[in-house]
Amino acid sequence: MKNTIDRIQSFYQKQYKLCYIQSFNLVRCENEIGILTDNLMVTLSALPLVPEGEKLIVTFEDVKDLRIGSFQGAFRLDIRIQDLSADQIENINFQVKEAEYDAFSFVCRCFDWVRTY
Numbered sequence: 001m002k003n004t005i006d007r008i009q010s011f012y013q014k015q016y017k018l019c020y021i022q023s024f025n026l027v028r029c030e031n032e033i034g035i036l037t038d039n040l041m042v043t044l045s046a047l048p049l050v051p052e053g054e055k056l057i058v059t060f061e062d063v064k065d066l067r068i069g070s071f072q073g074a075f076r077l078d079i080r081i082q083d084l085s086a087d088q089i090e091n092i093n094f095q096v097k098e099a100e101y102d103a104f105s106f107v108c109r110c111f112d113w114v115r116t117y
Contacts, residue, residue: 004083011058011081014115018044018056019076024104026066037062040106044077055116062091062109069103077103081111 023043031037040060045053058079078100084107085093097105 004085008081008083011079011111011113014056014113015044015077015079018046018054018115019078020045020047020049021071021075021077021103022049022055024071026063031062038066039063040066040108042079056113057116058111058113060094060096060106060108060111063106064092064108066106067104069098069101071103075101077101 021042022045023041025041025043027039027041029037029039040063042058042060044056044058077098080097080099082095082097083093084095091109092107093109094111095105095107096111
């Protein structure tokens with residue numbers, strides 16, 4: 001549990017400065033046992049939104065119950081991640097919600113991120 005809390009906090013620290021949405025892509029993938037899963041890739045950056053700028057690319061794997069609101073304007077996202085692993089729901093470990101504008105919400109199996117310069 002502590003490792004998960006540390007992981008979420010580490011994400012929050014990275015997202016603090018790179019919090020403006022640049023792209024939002026849902027990608028259907030076939031996993032190692034031949035089952036189709038939906039992965040969501042969200043690219044965040046600082047303003048101004050320029051192709052060569054620093055980015056935070058976040059990948060959420062095995063996304064379910066995706067709800068999408070509006071993305072109009074270059075607004076600051078406040079992504080909140082809640083650990084659901086103690087609930088022992090198969091392939092659902094995290095609940096993710098954009099808290100400020102309710103731009104999106106979903107549950108997923110795992111998430112990872114890469115910071116580019």
